[in-house]
Amino acid sequence: MSHFEESRGPWTITTDPARLDVEAIYHYLSASYWAKNRSRESVERSLKNSFCFGLYDAGKQIGLARVISDFATFAYLCDVYVLDAYQGKGLGTWLLRSVMSHPDLQNLRRWILATRDAHRLYRKSGFTELQTPERWMEILTSPPAAETRS
Secondary structure, three states: OOOOEEEEOOEEEEOOHHHOOHHHHHHHHHHOOOOOOOOHHHHHHHHHOOEEEEEEEOOEEEEEEEEEEOOOOEEEEEEEEEOHHHOOOOHHHHHHHHHHHOHHHOOOOEEEOOOOOOHHHHHOOOOOOOOOHHHOOOOOOOOHHHOOOO
């Protein structure tokens, strides 16, 4: 897997797992509507077993995008966030563009995500509603308060 790093002024996006600030990520996710019931251990395990894109301001973790993939046919985009203080600067769009253009994530047959309120952001990257929702099934083992969002 090839590492990616790109900077714009004080901001950097990188896939270097050593740069992930697990405590900062857990702090954000534990307050989010989609991951508030996740344990710190679960967050840490999910980061270790995913392809993560960290977003940083002068070394401080300010965002994340996590990809679960077989790197051949399928990818699930999840836990995407940019801290509120950094929103409105195009960083979320840049983060998604970096994820979608990474060389190891090209030529996949399908990308999916779930969101409650960020449809407009994801549409900019080409996401649409499910074309055949009747083909999809799920097993939901968490209470509704632990909704998933990308």
